[in-house]
Amino acid sequence: MSAITTSSTVRQEVRTGATRQRLYPVVMHLVMAGAVFLVTFPLIYAFILSTQSTHLGTLVPGSALIENYQDAWRQANMGLLMRNTLIVALSVAVGKIILAILGAYALIYFRVRGGMAILGLIMLTHLLPLPVRIVPTYELLTDLGWVNTFQGLTVPFFASATGLLLFQQFFRTVPTDLADAARVDGAGPFRFLLSILVPISRTNIGALFLIEFVYMWNQYLWPLLVANSDQTRQIQIGIKLLVATDAVIDWGTVMAGALMAIVPPLIVLLVLQRSLMAGLTTATDDV
Amino acid sequence: MVAPVFRNRILPYLLLLPSAALVLVFFIYPAVQSLELSLYRVHRVRGVKLYVGLENFERLFTSTTYLNSLEVTAKFVVAVVFFALAISLALAVGASQPIRGFGAYRTLLIWTYALSPAIAGLIWALLTDPAIGVLTGALSKFGIDFNWRRSQSDALIFITAAAVWKILGYNILFFLAGLKNIPRDVIEAASLDGANAWTRFWKMIFPLLMPVTLFLLIMNTLYASFETFGLIDITTQGGPGRATNVLVYNLYNDGFKSTTGIGLASAQSIILLGIVATLTVFQYRFVSRRTFYQ
Numbered sequence: 109m110s111a112i113t114t115s116s117t118v119r120q121e122v123r124t125g126a127t128r129q130r131l132y133p134v135v136m137h138l139v140m141a142g143a144v145f146l147v148t149f150p151l152i153y154a155f156i157l158s159t160q161s162t163h164l165g166t167l168v169p170g171s172a173l174i175e176n177y178q179d180a181w182r183q184a185n186m187g188l189l190m191r192n193t194l195i196v197a198l199s200v201a202v203g204k205i206i207l208a209i210l211g212a213y214a215l216i217y218f219r220v221r222g223g224m225a226i227l228g229l230i231m232l233t234h235l236l237p238l239p240v241r242i243v244p245t246y247e248l249l250t251d252l253g254w255v256n257t258f259q260g261l262t263v264p265f266f267a268s269a270t271g272l273l274l275f276q277q278f279f280r281t282v283p284t285d286l287a288d289a290a291r292v293d294g295a296g297p298f299r300f301l302l303s304i305l306v307p308i309s310r311t312n313i314g315a316l317f318l319i320e321f322v323y324m325w326n327q328y329l330w331p332l333l334v335a336n337s338d339q340t341r342q343i344q345i346g347i348k349l350l351v352a353t354d355a356v357i358d359w360g361t362v363m364a365g366a367l368m369a370i371v372p373p374l375i376v377l378l379v380l381q382r383s384l385m386a387g388l389t390t391a392t393d394d395v
Numbered sequence: 396m397v398a399p400v401f402r403n404r405i406l407p408y409l410l411l412l413p414s415a416a417l418v419l420v421f422f423i424y425p426a427v428q429s430l431e432l433s434l435y436r437v438h439r440v441r442g443v444k445l446y447v448g449l450e451n452f453e454r455l456f457t458s459t460t461y462l463n464s465l466e467v468t469a470k471f472v473v474a475v476v477f478f479a480l481a482i483s484l485a486l487a488v489g490a491s492q493p494i495r496g497f498g499a500y501r502t503l504l505i506w507t508y509a510l511s512p513a514i515a516g517l518i519w520a521l522l523t524d525p526a527i528g529v530l531t532g533a534l535s536k537f538g539i540d541f542n543w544r545r546s547q548s549d550a551l552i553f554i555t556a557a558a559v560w561k562i563l564g565y566n567i568l569f570f571l572a573g574l575k576n577i578p579r580d581v582i583e584a585a586s587l588d589g590a591n592a593w594t595r596f597w598k599m600i601f602p603l604l605m606p607v608t609l610f611l612l613i614m615n616t617l618y619a620s621f622e623t624f625g626l627i628d629i630t631t632q633g634g635p636g637r638a639t640n641v642l643v644y645n646l647y648n649d650g651f652k653s654t655t656g657i658g659l660a661s662a663q664s665i666i667l668l669g670i671v672a673t674l675t676v677f678q679y680r681f682v683s684r685r686t687f688y689q
Binding site: 117132133136137139140141143144147148150151153154157164165166167202207208210211213214217219220223226229230232234235236237238239240241242243244245246247248263266267268272284287288291297299300322325326327328332333338344347348351359362363368369370373376377378379385386388392 | 397400401402403406407408410411413414415417418419420421422423425428429432469471478489490492494495497500503504505506507508509510511512513514516517519521522524526527528529532560563564568569571572577624625628629630642643646647650651657660661663664665667668671672675
């Protein structure tokens, strides 16, 4: 903010400095509004397309809005897709949060012999993204009879190294006095966990829920392999099927479907972005 | 380190058991099998399994398809990481300026985080569609004929643009969090306003953002390498020719679209493991240490 100058024409400098300071926010607002427009333009364009049935690709909205969304909803069986994907995204998000909290709780509040080894084992998941183990994992699922089941879509995702680290890190910042006091009051480990630790962890829970919900909602490769029945098909694959047709693709309808598929994760993001931001701001010190 | 509060011999192990068991069953066991299968020639239908040593790896490193896939992936990943980091850093720094009303930009810039790579791909496919795309139309006015369905280099540019767009929200979110941790007086002293703004930014702000930048460097590399399958499957399907046949797409085709490719696909899995391991070592060496001690 300081416009330091050693020039001899100090007054003029100060005056132009003042003008600059007044103009600067205005210019920056213009720049940022432009940037937001550029980043959002593809989405706006997708929306315009979703209203068109003829003259596709012009920037003038068409009149087929309702028709396209109805078609997309029916053709893609969108209600079922949403239900299926919601089941998977919610179960994995909740399952991961529970397992991560329990694991971090054990490691921080108890003496665990070999705790580092167990932590190391769970951390190995970072080394092993799906493509590294895809063929055997698929065969394992076949052996378990879990193809086209919700177990197959969810259980392999329940373990979470990220969540474990997140909660471990947060639990370390919780004053020990709190647990000591609880114990003196006669609270057992579960009472303390449920009535004190979980409530004060809600920001981190919110952050992890957002990350995992969006991650699962957008899964593609795994559902492509293991969920081919109507009763389990996931939304990204449902959208793919709108495109993978031998008939002429109706792009207005495809875009309508794609836009509907964005809505749930977008809502979760809007609701929980503050939690994520707060979680990140405290966590980035040692990501 | 917190001193253990509760005493219980068994409970902590019970709490850790589900996570550990899931990791063993769905991560370690299949990974070990990948390693084993990479040394075999497998026929899926006939159920024949023949030990062939390193033959699969030899075949891969002498196959023009696989070498091309490595090259395509390298180009794609480098381009995605570079543009995603550069653009999101610029936008985050802009949006974090202490100016009234800028909170709105922060929200409006992170929304692409909710997008899936597949839908990002679809939207860009239409934006740059050779026939009806508004962007292709605009480019042709400048005499640029952009056609990702026909031109191999255009196809790579197209998937790069879509992949960058999708990850902007994630990166901006982390950069904003990083910027929020920087003391306000430093931000103000390094305001983009005034002389030498450029120099002041690189000297004062950027070093403080180094931990976040390195973290995002790793995360974006992993994203571009492993999470963009849907984007490619729903648009180019590896083409035209093999222009966008990235490693994971090639692996998928060998592992699931061919009856004899299981060994070959597993060898590709092991090569990917090598790549992830290298990145992870890099992360622990440089990223964590810097973040802990800065």
